[in-house]
Structure formats: structure tokens, C-alpha cells
Amino acid sequence: xxxxxxxxxGGTSTKAAAYSLEGQLLKETQTGFGNLLNNAEEALxxxxxxxxxxxxxxxxxxxxMVVLGVAxxxxxxxxxxxxxxxxxxxxxxxxxxxxxxxxxALLDGEDGCxxxxxxxxxxxxxxxxxxxxxGGYGNLLGDEGSGYDIAKELIKAVLNAFDKGExxxxxxxxxxxxxxxxxxxxxxxxxxxxxxxxxxxxxxxVVEKASQGNEQAIQLLxxxxxxxxxxxxxxxxxxxxHKSPKVAVTGxxxxxxxxxxxTFMKEVKSKYPNGEFVRKNISNTxxxxxxxxxxxxxx
Amino acid sequence: xxxxxxxxxGGTSTKAAAYSLEGQLLKETQTGFGNLLNNAEEALxxxxxxxxxxxxxxxxxxxxMVVLGVAxxxxxxxxxxxxxxxxxxxxxxxxxxxxxxxxxALLDGEDGCxxxxxxxxxxxxxxxxxxxxxGGYGNLLGDEGSGYDIAKELIKAVLNAFDKGExxxxxxxxxxxxxxxxxxxxxxxxxxxxxxxxxxxxxxxVVEKASQGNEQAIQLLxxxxxxxxxxxxxxxxxxxxHKSPKVAVTGxxxxxxxxxxxTFMKEVKSKYPNGEFVRKNISNTxxxxxxxxxxxxxx
Numbered sequence: 001x002x003x004x005x006x007x008x009x010g011g012t013s014t015k016a017a018a019y020s021l022e023g024q025l026l027k028e029t030q031t032g033f034g035n036l037l038n039n040a041e042e043a044l045x046x047x048x049x050x051x052x053x054x055x056x057x058x059x060x061x062x063x064x065m066v067v068l069g070v071a072x073x074x075x076x077x078x079x080x081x082x083x084x085x086x087x088x089x090x091x092x093x094x095x096x097x098x099x100x101x102x103x104x105a106l107l108d109g110e111d112g113c114x115x116x117x118x119x120x121x122x123x124x125x126x127x128x129x130x131x132x133x134x135g136g137y138g139n140l141l142g143d144e145g146s147g148y149d150i151a152k153e154l155i156k157a158v159l160n161a162f163d164k165g166e167x168x169x170x171x172x173x174x175x176x177x178x179x180x181x182x183x184x185x186x187x188x189x190x191x192x193x194x195x196x197x198x199x200x201x202x203x204x205x206v207v208e209k210a211s212q213g214n215e216q217a218i219q220l221l222x223x224x225x226x227x228x229x230x231x232x233x234x235x236x237x238x239x240x241x242h243k244s245p246k247v248a249v250t251g252x253x254x255x256x257x258x259x260x261x262x263t264f265m266k267e268v269k270s271k272y273p274n275g276e277f278v279r280k281n282i283s284n285t286x287x288x289x290x291x292x293x294x295x296x297x298x299x
Numbered sequence: 300x301x302x303x304x305x306x307x308x309g310g311t312s313t314k315a316a317a318y319s320l321e322g323q324l325l326k327e328t329q330t331g332f333g334n335l336l337n338n339a340e341e342a343l344x345x346x347x348x349x350x351x352x353x354x355x356x357x358x359x360x361x362x363x364m365v366v367l368g369v370a371x372x373x374x375x376x377x378x379x380x381x382x383x384x385x386x387x388x389x390x391x392x393x394x395x396x397x398x399x400x401x402x403x404a405l406l407d408g409e410d411g412c413x414x415x416x417x418x419x420x421x422x423x424x425x426x427x428x429x430x431x432x433x434g435g436y437g438n439l440l441g442d443e444g445s446g447y448d449i450a451k452e453l454i455k456a457v458l459n460a461f462d463k464g465e466x467x468x469x470x471x472x473x474x475x476x477x478x479x480x481x482x483x484x485x486x487x488x489x490x491x492x493x494x495x496x497x498x499x500x501x502x503x504x505v506v507e508k509a510s511q512g513n514e515q516a517i518q519l520l521x522x523x524x525x526x527x528x529x530x531x532x533x534x535x536x537x538x539x540x541h542k543s544p545k546v547a548v549t550g551x552x553x554x555x556x557x558x559x560x561x562t563f564m565k566e567v568k569s570k571y572p573n574g575e576f577v578r579k580n581i582s583n584t585x586x587x588x589x590x591x592x593x594x595x596x597x598x
Contacts, residue, residue: 132464134462135462137458137487138487138491139439140438140439140451140490140491141451141454141455141458141487141490142455142458152439152440155440156440156441159436159440159441163433163434163530163533163534163537164533164536164537165431165536165537188436188437188440191439191440192437192439231462234462234463235462237463237464238462238463238464
């Protein structure tokens with residue numbers, strides 16, 4: 001049976017899935033991390049292995065196309081390195097930026113915006129042949145409404161309370177306790193000594209407290225939702241999709257947290273009453289199938 | 300003749316100066332960088348050499364005290380390392396945080412606040428036995444009104460114009476041209492690939508354009524002044540010095556730029572009409588002498 005492979009190469013694991021030409025999931029496989037920034041050689045070996053796993057069972061000759069979703073592929077020479085490394089693979093191979101892979105997965109190749117908010121955030125979209133993006137400038141310059149941003153806003157509130165000599169709120173105390181920080185200076189040290197995702201993880205304190213009704217925590221999540229709405233509004237205007245925008249969301253902050261998502265959606269709807277929203281749990285590997293289908297349809 | 304040595308160990312050079320017990324400058328010397336974070340061994344050799352230079356001319360036995368101003372001495376085990384390394388030096392040796400060294404230099408050991416704004420920013424102060432600080436949490440969490448902050452605000456304005464699909468202002472164009480950035484993505488890449496001082500250096504574009512009357516540039520500098528005023532107000536309230544605060548400033552942003560300083564001073568004065576300001580170009584090494592004098596007076 002002929003099939004398509006979609007690969008989602010992430011920071012912790014590489015997921016690959018084979019889809020029939022009608023879009024039916026045939027087989028999935030998972031190997032180690034596929035982010036080339038971690039360790040290019042190992043990541044490439046993991047990506048290759050995921051393909052070999054599927055070839056072995058379904059036959060390499062039956063595979064019509066391999067679509068890889070890879071983070072950071074637009075910067076650096078990742079594209080070349082991957083192509084070189086996968087040269088022995090017979091099927092046609094296409095590399096997409098991981099964000100566009102998610103866009104294909106959620107919007108099936110249709111026009112629309114995709115708002116991603118996990119550790120960082122970015123908005124991408126296309127409309128009538130125009131592709132563009134907003135944000136995604138990383139933790140130093142942006143990542144509005146991301147997990148990192150939510151954690152940072154809480155940390156700044158702690159520092160502000162300290163600078164003013166005020167007592168900490170319940171949420172602020174919870175953060176210090178949770179992270180085992182006996183002083184604000186230890187908290188600051190942690191931020192500088194840790195990876196972005198470790199800092200973003202501190203936002204879980206906000207999520208937990210918000211679910212218990214803590215007002216400060218709810219407010220922080222609402223602000224994240226408003227920031228993300230602002231980002232997507234910018235993109236909608238930029239690509240001229242304001243009449244009836246289609247907006248998909250992905251990433252843990254928007255998919256798992258209802259306060260962020262509801263605030264986000266309400267705000268976007270207040271500007272674009274005809275807005276249509278897509279929020280579903282779907283594997284990014286499916287973006288590979290959608291990409292293939294779109295190519296075939298357009299031929 | 301008996302004398303005191305003050306050492307200002309900075310990121311590019313180490314300056315040491317000998318002062319008579321009456322405060323007269325006797326001799327200065329300069330060696331390589333003295334920031335232990337760059338390279339501890341080399342920094343310590345430079346600091347030691349600066350002392351030996353002065354001992355050679357003025358006699359080690361005549362030296363009553365060595366006062367070192369060292370960056371980041373409160374974090375890590377710098378203090379121990381320095382003491383160990385300087386053990387063969389005979390005179391009593393004292394290590395101060397570089398910010399407090401500057402405080403002694405400008406305020407002569409008296410009560411008051413010191414606002415520092417260079418690459419980063421921090422406010423420290425003491426009043427009636429109480430010492431405290433505000434800010435100084437680095438470029439990820441603060442450094443309000445610093446050179447880095449000014450540069451970041453301009454970069455964010457560029458990114459915002461790009462995200463909105465608007466044309467760049469004159470100032471924004473100047474930044475892109477000055478840094479040889481052909482796209483915003485190159486600018487973003489630069490921020491992530493560069494040291495903090497390299498990013499802070501981009502603020503010189505703002506300073507230059509402001510001096511030519513560019514409104515956006517002037518506004519950015521005024522905002523830096525307001526942020527610094529806000530930081531010092533917090534500290535004044537925190538240490539209870541609000542009746543007639545004494546406020547000294549140092550660092551290139553406040554010392555060299557009149558727009559930042561005037562805005563800062565006006566804002567602080569609007570809150571504390573009895574405020575007294577100190578803005579003078581004085582070597583931090585002089586803080587060593589002031590420290591010594593204060594010790595002697597208190598004995």
C-alpha cells in the first residue's frame with residue numbers, strides 16, 4: 001500500500017507516522033530527540049531511524065513522500081545538513097519549519113493563522129497566497145503570552161514586591177516555595193542558570209493556583225491570552241484576512257489552559273465576529289499528509 | 300608617607316590609585332581587566348600587579364589599607380579566592396562590591412542613594428544604618444533604564460513595525476543601517492549571539508539621533524530617565540529617606556546623557572522637592588579612600 005510519512009522532530013522525541021493516500025493512519029513510531037540544536041548528529045540519527053522503522057514494515061518503495069517538520073530550519077544550514085544526511089533515502093523528501101508543519105496539521109493546508117504558545121510563542125499564517133508571521137523573537141525580545149512570559153511576569157511581580165519592601169502574595173510565596181528559593185536572589189540566579197523551558201515550567205505554579213481560584217494567577221493567564229490575541233490580530237491585519245479569519249491554536253499554554261484560550265478567543269472574536277477557531281489535539285505528523293495532499297491537488 | 304590604595308577592577312581595565320591620609324591623590328596606575336568573570340586567574344594577576352606598581356614607588360609598609368571594588372563579589376566565592384590570592388600582600392585588605400565602592404566615591408560614606416546606569420542598572424543606598432538595593436536583576440528581568448534597556452526598546456519598536464507591516468521610522472532605519480542588518484531577523488540574531496554590552500552599544504544610535512532632535516529617540520531616553528527615577532523612588536521609600544534624599548548618579552547613561560539625567564532629576568524632584576543630587580566625574584578608586592576615612596572616624 002502506498003503511503004506518506006510525516007515526521008515531527010521535537011526536543012524530547014521524534015515522532016514519525018505513516019498515512020495512507022486517503023489519510024488513514026497506518027503506523028506510528030517514536031525515537032529520541034530530533035532537535036538539531038541539541039546535537040545534530042544524534043538528532044539526524046534519530047530522524048533516520050524513525051524512517052527506517054516505517055520502511056521496514058511498509059516498504060521503502062511504497063512511500064510516496066517524506067515530510068519533515070524541523071525546528072529552526074530557516075536559520076542556519078540545517079536544510080542542507082538534513083538533505084545530505086538523508087540522501088540514501090529513496091522517497092522524495094520535503095523539509096518544513098515545525099510551525100508550518102503544525103499549520104498543515106491543524107488547518108489542512110487551508111488559509112488561516114496558527115498561534116503557537118508553549119515555552120515560546122509565534123503566530124504564522126497564510127491568506128490568498130501571502131504567507132507571513134508575527135512574533136517568535138525569543139525570550140529576550142518577545143515570546144508574548146508564552147509559558148516563559150507567564151513565568152517571567154510572576155517573577156517580576158516577586159522582584160517588585162521585594163524592591164518595594166512589601167510582603168509577598170500567596171502566589172508569589174508559592175513560587176518561592178515550589179522552586180525552593182529562600183531569597184529572591186536565588187530565584188534570579190535560577191533564571192540565569194537555567195534553560196528557557198525550565199523557566200517556562202515555573203508557569204505551572206500559576207496554572208495550578210489559577211485552577212484554585214487565585215485572582216493574581218487568573219489575571220496573569222488572562223494577560224497571556226490578551227497578548228496572544230494582540231499578536232494574532234496583527235497578523236490578521238497584515239495578511240488582510242480580517243473579514244473571516246480562521247485561527248488555529250497549538251502549544252501547551254493554549255491547548256491545555258482554558259483561561260488563556262477563552263480570554264484569547266473572546267478577545268479575537270470581539271474584533272473579528274466572524275472568526276472561526278480550531279483547537280484540537282492532533283499529531284503534527286499529520287501535517288506531512290496534509291502537505292502531500294495539497295501538493296497533489298495543486299498539480 | 301602613609302597612604303591608602305583604592306582599586307577599581309573593571310571589565311576592560313583595573314585602575315588603582317594611592318591617596319594620602321588627607322585624601323590627596325599620590326599616584327595612579329592601570330593594568331588589564333579585573334573582572335573575575337572574564338578570567339579569574341588573569342584578573343587576579345592584573346589586580347596584584349596594580350598593587351605592586353604602587354608598592355614599588357611608595358613602599359608596601361607605608362600602605363595603611365587596600366580597598367578593592369569588585370563586580371559580582373556578593374555572588375559566588377570571589378571574596379575567598381581574592382583573599383587567598385592576595386595573602387602575600389601585607390597591608391589590611393578590604394573587598395567591596397563595585398557598586399558600594401562607587402557609592403563611597405560619590406557620597407563619601409554619607410547616607411544616600413546611588414543610581415548606576417551603564418550596560419545594566421541598579422540602585423543602592425543607605426540611611427541611618429539601613430542598607431538596601433532595588434533592581435539590578437540583569438537583562439532578563441530588569442536593568443530598567445540601562446543602555447541595554449534603551450537598545451532593547453528600540454529593537455522592539457523595529458520588530459513591532461515589522462510585525463504590523465509598517466514602514467520603519469528614521470531612527471529604526473538608522474539602527475538597521477548602523478548595525479548592517481538587512482532584515483529584522485539579522486537584528487534578532489545579533490541580540491542572541493552578542494554580549495550584553497554589544498547590545499547596549501546599539502543605544503548609541505538613540506543618543507546620536509536624540510542630539511539631532513529626533514523625537515522618537517528623545518522619547519526613548521526620557522523613558523529611561525523615568526524608569527530610573529521610579530527605581531530610586533522605590534529605594535527612597537524602602538529605606539525611609541523620603542524627607543531629604545541625597546541621590547548620586549554614575550554610569551555612562553546618567554553621566555554622559557543630559558536628556559536621561561534631566562528627566563530623571565526632574566521626576567525625582569517632583570516627588571522629593573528637598574532632594575539633593577550628586578553628578579560628578581570621579582574615579583571609583585576614591586571610594587577606597589572614603590571607606591578608609593569612614594572606618595577611622597568611626598573607631
